[in-house]
Amino acid sequence: MRYPKLFEHIAALAPLPASEWLKAEALAREQSLDKRALFLRPGDSADRFGLVLQGVFRAVRVSARGEESIKAFRAEGEFIGAYAEMLQGQPSMTAIEALEPGRVLAFQAQDLQSLEAGHPSWAQLARRVAERHYLLKERREQEFLDLSAEERLERFWQEHPHLHGRVPQRDVAAYLGITEVALSRIVSRRRKRAE
Amino acid sequence: MRYPKLFEHIAALAPLPASEWLKAEALAREQSLDKRALFLRPGDSADRFGLVLQGVFRAVRVSARGEESIKAFRAEGEFIGAYAEMLQGQPSMTAIEALEPGRVLAFQAQDLQSLEAGHPSWAQLARRVAERHYLLKERREQEFLDLSAEERLERFWQEHPHLHGRVPQRDVAAYLGITEVALSRIVSRRRKRAE
DNA sequence: AGGCCGCCTTAACCTGGGTTAAGCCCAGGT
DNA sequence: ACCTGGGCTTAACCCAGGTTAAGGCGGCCT
Numbered sequence: 001m002r003y004p005k006l007f008e009h010i011a012a013l014a015p016l017p018a019s020e021w022l023k024a025e026a027l028a029r030e031q032s033l034d035k036r037a038l039f040l041r042p043g044d045s046a047d048r049f050g051l052v053l054q055g056v057f058r059a060v061r062v063s064a065r066g067e068e069s070i071k072a073f074r075a076e077g078e079f080i081g082a083y084a085e086m087l088q089g090q091p092s093m094t095a096i097e098a099l100e101p102g103r104v105l106a107f108q109a110q111d112l113q114s115l116e117a118g119h120p121s122w123a124q125l126a127r128r129v130a131e132r133h134y135l136l137k138e139r140r141e142q143e144f145l146d147l148s149a150e151e152r153l154e155r156f157w158q159e160h161p162h163l164h165g166r167v168p169q170r171d172v173a174a175y176l177g178i179t180e181v182a183l184s185r186i187v188s189r190r191r192k193r194a195e
Numbered sequence: 196m197r198y199p200k201l202f203e204h205i206a207a208l209a210p211l212p213a214s215e216w217l218k219a220e221a222l223a224r225e226q227s228l229d230k231r232a233l234f235l236r237p238g239d240s241a242d243r244f245g246l247v248l249q250g251v252f253r254a255v256r257v258s259a260r261g262e263e264s265i266k267a268f269r270a271e272g273e274f275i276g277a278y279a280e281m282l283q284g285q286p287s288m289t290a291i292e293a294l295e296p297g298r299v300l301a302f303q304a305q306d307l308q309s310l311e312a313g314h315p316s317w318a319q320l321a322r323r324v325a326e327r328h329y330l331l332k333e334r335r336e337q338e339f340l341d342l343s344a345e346e347r348l349e350r351f352w353q354e355h356p357h358l359h360g361r362v363p364q365r366d367v368a369a370y371l372g373i374t375e376v377a378l379s380r381i382v383s384r385r386r387k388r389a390e
Numbered sequence: 391a392g393g394c395c396g397c398c399t400t401a402a403c404c405t406g407g408g409t410t411a412a413g414c415c416c417a418g419g420t
Numbered sequence: 421a422c423c424t425g426g427g428c429t430t431a432a433c434c435c436a437g438g439t440t441a442a443g444g445c446g447g448c449c450t
Contacts, residue, residue, distance in 0.1 A: 061337065069340035071333075084333045087326050123318060130325035131282050137332035138266075138279045142256065144339040145264035145372045149407075169428065177340045182407050184429050344437070364398065377437050379399055394449085404439075414429075420422090 001025065003105060006051055009077040013132070014125040020115065027111040031104045039080055039096040039104060046092040047109040049081025055102020056166045060095045060174075070175040072136075073099075073163055080104065083133055099167055149178045150186050196220065198300060201246055204272040208327070209320040215310065222306040226299045234291040234299060235277055241287040242304040244276025250297020251361045255290045255369075265370040267331075268294075268358055275299065278328055294362055344373045345381050 001007060007021045030053070033039060039050060042062060057080050059071040071094065074080045082092035086109055116122040143152050153176060157164070173183035196202060202216045225248070228234060234245060237257060252275050254266040266289065269275045277287035281304055311317040338347050348371060352359070368378035 063341040071336065084330055087330060123322065127318065127322040127325055130322055130329055134325055134329040134332060135279055135282060137329060137336055140336050141266065141332055146258040179408060374438060
């Protein structure tokens with residue numbers, strides 16, 4: 001087994017025999033990405049996804065107006081890919097970009113499907129992944145509905161302390177749905193209040 | 196089969212033998228709700244869910260500050276329940292309320308689990324449901340990130356034309372994340388522009 | 391019929407965040 | 421050592437949406 005830590009991480013989501021994991025490893029390929037390199041670019045077919053071995057990634061959607069908004073940050077052990085588009089068989093409308101030099105274990109969606117045909121635990125895992133993704137988005141929905149930008153910022157750092165110092169301020173802003181300028185204002189307001 | 200239309204609706208999500216559906220019907224019970232009645236109230240265990248036979252329902256979260264925000268509207272054929280809390284085994288933080296007199300086919304989550312043990316198509320269905328819920332929330336996330344309140348309103352009516360006249364303005368506002376007053380302003384602005 | 395209540399609108403004023411633009415600081419490249 | 425550029429801050433001004441408060445208009449109940 002080449003990636004025991006990743007296996008543990010995955011098996012914690014849904015029980016998975018090591019033998020199945022080994023089959024998956026055989027289908028995957030490791031990929032290194034420079035800082036700023038794209039794991040997935042908009043327009044690509046969304047049939048690839050990856051598990052982060054090293055580094056932090058951002059999932060970016062470029063809107064019709066040309067503005068970037070950030071759907072998620074993903075670090076070690078986490079899933080990267082255009083999940084929504086994959087489910088719908090559409091080309092990716094999302095870019096996945098490395099914020100630091102990183103390494104990813106990359107899979108083809110169809111390989112997963114063949115694993116699924118061979119053992120039921122993969123379907124179970126896929127279900128857990130869907131449920132988990134749902135819970136993340138549902139939490140975010142609630143934050144947009146109930147919280148001010150300042151409160152969302154506070155939550156963000158509570159929930160993602162491991163991203164500290166690894167993601168640029170402007171990207172945090174694009175994640176919160178505000179501008180860099182507004183974020184800077186909020187930060188300095190908080191700083192003053194804290195004195 | 197007592198609910199053929201519902202069966203069709205469900206089977207369109209994931210193939211389901213009629214025999215399995217009949218087992219589900221046997222476990223379910225039909226429930227009528229007056230206007231304003233709650234199918235689920237905050238604090239209830241989240242182990243019940245329903246399929247709407249008749250009527251429109253709203254899923255409401257009451258925030259810490261006491262403000263209502265609306266997570267979803269659900270009409271005929273759709274799922275109602277505190278899905279997130281159900282997945283996490285938590286008590287419901289959501290109220291599900293009938294906006295009109297309605298009827299629901301109500302299930303216990305644990306009954307579904309026993310069906311799942313008996314036939315694999317239930318697991319498949321559960322996965323599809325999770326994926327579908329995810330896609331809904333992901334679209335909403337995108338709307339909050341990229342669109343103004345006015346644009347969100349426009350989308351709302353595009354995507355939910357069947358709710359026309361069935362949901363009060365103030366609830367639409369609470370769904371969009373704005374106040375009743377702001378919504379009224381937007382509507383009249385649009386009215387004037389249309390002349 | 392009368393009264394009330396729920397729902398919507400309008401208006402006046404306030405505030406958070408957007409926009410534009412200038413400037414700062416630091417890291418990297420030559 | 422210098423320049424450059426990327427990332428962050430600050431300031432001035434603007435606008436969408438929040439807040440509060442007052443009315444309007446049905447529909448429903450007795």
